[in-house]
Amino acid sequence: MRLQLNGTSVHAEAATLADLLDAHGYGDAKVATAVNGTFVPASLRGDHALADGDSIEVLAPMQGG
Structure with a gap:
């Protein structure tokens, strides 16, 4: 299926959000x-x-002041 991940079009076979995160290194x-x-x-x-x-x-969280 085609998804938009952080604004970039990706082809993914992930069934769940957790699967997608694992597949993309998160x-x-x-x-x-x-x-x-x-x-x-x-x-x-x-x-x-x-x-x-x-x-x-x-x-992702960012540090700063």
């Missing part, structure tokens, strides 16, 4: 995720099914 990284503009907490990523055309944003 694994156990501490990140925030949203699918189609809706926040998905880490505890729900394994159950969050993806569909063709979904837009996924992955944000």
